[in-house]
Amino acid sequence: HAIKTIDRGKLVGTPTAGGVISTGSATILELGRMRLPGRGWFLPHNGEDMELYGAVPHFIVDVRPGDLSSGKDPQLDKAIEVLKKEVKERSLKLAPPIYRSNR
Numbered sequence: 001h002a003i004k005t006i007d008r009g010k011l012v013g014t015p016t017a018g019g020v021i022s023t024g025s026a027t028i029l030e031l032g033r034m035r036l037p038g039r040g041w042f043l044p045h046n047g048e049d050m051e052l053y054g055a056v057p058h059f060i061v062d063v064r065p066g067d068l069s070s071g072k073d074p075q076l077d078k079a080i081e082v083l084k085k086e087v088k089e090r091s092l093k094l095a096p097p098i099y100r101s102n103r
Contacts, residue, residue, distance in 0.1 A: 001055045005044060010086070011057035012079040018054035058082075 003009050023035045041050045061078045 001043065001050060004055065004058075010059065010079075010082050011055065012059045012061055012082060013057050013075050014060060014062060015056045016054035018050060018052040020050045 003011055020041045021037045022039045022041075024038045025033045025035050028034050042048060043050060043053075059078055059082060061075045063074060067074060
């Protein structure tokens with residue numbers, strides 16, 4: 001969510017489950033420990049609860065059984081493709097550097 005919200009890059013992969021509640025633990029006498037929710041997380045632009053609302057990538061790419069063990073990583077391949085395209089597009093928009101000396 002953060003990467004998309006602040007527009008810091010493109011996400012490649014599969015949607016996340018949306019498990020975002022922070023928990024803390026408490027000791028229950030001689031029985032053990034128990035975990036309790038301590039806070040929630042909400043989207044800044046609309047206040048929507050992020051629990052069960054996973055991050056959805058810009059490019060959804062599944063990894064099939066056997067891909068990684070056979071040396072294939074379709075998510076990494078797509079990420080490299082997206083990055084190369086973005087670098088090419090940005091480099092076309094850059095003005096040439098101006099060199100000057102203060103001497």
